[in-house]
Amino acid sequence: MNVIELSWWQLGLAATLVLALAACTQLARLGLGKSLLVAAARTAIQLTLVGLVLETLFSVGSLPWVALMGVAMLLLAGREVMARQQHRLRGGWSFTIGTAAMFVSAFSVTVLTLTTIIGPTPWYTPQYAIPLLGMLLGNTMTGVALALDRLTEGVWRQRQLVENRLMLGQTWVEACGDIRRDAMRSGLMPIINAMAAAGIVSLPGMMTGQILSGTAPALAVKYQILIMFTIAAGTGFGTFVAVSVASRRLFDRRERLRLDRLTGSAGD
Template structure:
């Protein structure tokens, strides 16, 4: 089965539908029309640039170009994690924790999948490496951002209870255990829900794309199961590492709660 081409006028028709939705929300005074239009424009521009970059990258195919693309994706993901925080660690610690945890989890899981499970030749083939790394980073970014935001905000709200536990002689890890557990759960819920609903409530994006491109459904299902397991592992380890590092950062060497290391975002 060949792939059905999509013409420019069909994309234009889809954009007209988005414009109609924006007009309806504007008429109803829902205050989302401007954000909707901006998001649509960003989608077109960003995906067009990514398409151009990927075509160039696929033609080059060198490991250093793939590594450079991966590094750029990691830097942008770290910025997004930092931007989503209501309360951030000062001196760039939020960015450092976010990027380090995503690097350790997403890159290691991607390399493992490419070298052991999928096995393209060479293992860094851009057609496999970049989409897989993108899915790993995108989902891990969401988990890390949600977990860090929940951790710092809950610690701020429950600071009196945490300090009371410290005064009773509990170590910092016990005093903040409930907060860390809640943050870890919050970061993993989207991934767990996606796994639980896959194939029942919705068809995952990668599987849908492969089927539309003509891949046999049985093969598309195998790839989707593999990718979802990899995403879960990457998100889980990345979220765990971020929560562990951020939780320790909330205390000094004398195990005192140091909320002065947090700064509230100006746009919150």
């Protein structure tokens, strides 16, 4: 089956729906009209630029360029993780922890999937490596960001409880144990919900794209199952690493709570 080509004027028709939604938000005084239009413009510009980059990358197909693209995606994801936290660790620790957690989880799962499960030749073939890494990074980024935000917010709000537990002789792990567990649950919940609803409530994006491009539904289903499982693994391991390292950073060697290592707000 041939893929139906889309022209720019057809995309323009789709953009009118976003414009209509922005107008409705303005009439309802939600204050989201400008943000919605900026996000839509960023989507169009960023995806167009990525398309041009990927076309060039696919034609070259060398490991250094694929690795450079992956590192750039990782650093941008790390920045997004830091920006989504209301109380973030000072001194670049939020960026470092988020980026390191995604590197350990998303990159390792991607390499394992490419070399062991899918097995393209070469294993870093951009057609497989970049989309797979992008999906893992995007979902892992969401999980890590939610977990870190819930962790720092929980410690900030329950600081008296944590300090009381420390004074009663509990270790730092015990004093913030429930906060850590809540943060980890928060990071894992989106992918758990996505897996539970896949195929019943919604058709996942990759599967839908493959079917629209002419791939047999049975094959598209296999790839989607693989993607969902790898995303779950990447998000889970990334969340565990991020919460473990960040929570340790909130206490010093004498196991004292160090709220001075947190910013008061995202704008600090």
